[in-house]
Amino acid sequence: MEHDAWFFIGVFVFIFLIWIATGGPTHPLAFTGPSLALPGELGGGTYLSLPKAPFGIGNSNVSLPGSSSGGGTLGGSGVSIPSLGGIALGPSSLYSGIVSLSYYVSGAGSSDPENEYVQLSVSPNAGVPVDITGWTIESEATGAAAVIPQGTEVPTSGIVNPVQDIVLAPGETAILVSGQSPIGGSFRENKCIGYFSNFQTFSPPLPQNCPAPSDELASLYGTGYIRDAACIDYVNSLSRCQVALTPPPGASSACQTFLIQYLNYNGCVSAHRSDADFLGTTWRIYLGRTTAMWRATHELVRLVDKNGNTVDAFSY
Numbered sequence: 001m002e003h004d005a006w007f008f009i010g011v012f013v014f015i016f017l018i019w020i021a022t023g024g025p026t027h028p029l030a031f032t033g034p035s036l037a038l039p040g041e042l043g044g045g046t047y048l049s050l051p052k053a054p055f056g057i058g059n060s061n062v063s064l065p066g067s068s069s070g071g072g073t074l075g076g077s078g079v080s081i082p083s084l085g086g087i088a089l090g091p092s093s094l095y096s097g098i099v100s101l102s103y104y105v106s107g108a109g110s111s112d113p114e115n116e117y118v119q120l121s122v123s124p125n126a127g128v129p130v131d132i133t134g135w136t137i138e139s140e141a142t143g144a145a146a147v148i149p150q151g152t153e154v155p156t157s158g159i160v161n162p163v164q165d166i167v168l169a170p171g172e173t174a175i176l177v178s179g180q181s182p183i184g185g186s187f188r189e190n191k192c193i194g195y196f197s198n199f200q201t202f203s204p205p206l207p208q209n210c211p212a213p214s215d216e217l218a219s220l221y222g223t224g225y226i227r228d229a230a231c232i233d234y235v236n237s238l239s240r241c242q243v244a245l246t247p248p249p250g251a252s253s254a255c256q257t258f259l260i261q262y263l264n265y266n267g268c269v270s271a272h273r274s275d276a277d278f279l280g281t282t283w284r285i286y287l288g289r290t291t292a293m294w295r296a297t298h299e300l301v302r303l304v305d306k307n308g309n310t311v312d313a314f315s316y
Helices: 003-021 193-198 215-220 227-236 253-262 265-270
Strands: 061-063 088-091 100-101 117-121 137-138 145-147 174-179 187-190 279-286 300-304 312-313
Touching: 088 265, 088 312, 100 300, 100 312, 193 265, 215 227, 215 253, 215 265, 227 253, 253 265
Parallel strands: 174 279
Antiparallel strands: 061 088, 100 117, 117 174, 137 145, 137 300, 187 279, 300 312
């Protein structure tokens, strides 16, 4: 028994000596653990690490290839990309491969810049929100450029709305419209936003996913709504997001109060702002131009971050 005890003591001493010889407490594995790597400009968060971009940051000059299929794209290849027309696009952004353009401009060269737009999206796997206010979208063909402005997350009709930086969460998108906003500023879509289509024209059209008028009547009219047959018939004739401008003749005071208070944008927001599905995943961003930004053909679109580094680009 005594010999066995000395044998085990000898084994532990031997293992200890090997540990000391290979670095002991200074061995790198002793320090392995999560690290916090979240640039302030990403909009904050409590994530352990930023997704690694598939290229070296700040050390690669990338340029855009042409494409016989009508569109060249940038980002994520990890190799030098041939230039297009001799135009070098500069260093890749930290966000290349995380934030991308849709690779086409809808309504390019339109006589009305409010019909001209390009879409931007954040990868669902980004892991962090991205603050895009202050980034620049530009034409490498003509030199035209516009800075992404601030916006209002939940606009209210009839007042001057406060603005803040536009921050996109993973999986969210933004539609960058060249022209001016029909409601005076950039905004996030929500379940009531379709009501704005009653009085202004939007390109692309706003989603018409407002709560059904009949559902609103049942939940917001008040007690005894089932007795108001005329109101029920009138409300059932309305489509989603349709403002009731003229109450039916002989409508009860309760019906008129309901129509005026709830079947419009502000009333819808007041009733549903706390709903879990109230906010949409798309921003409408207006660049404020009075003329078209993109050429109909032979164009090179580039998105750059606040440091002037290329996030994404495409040609057509």
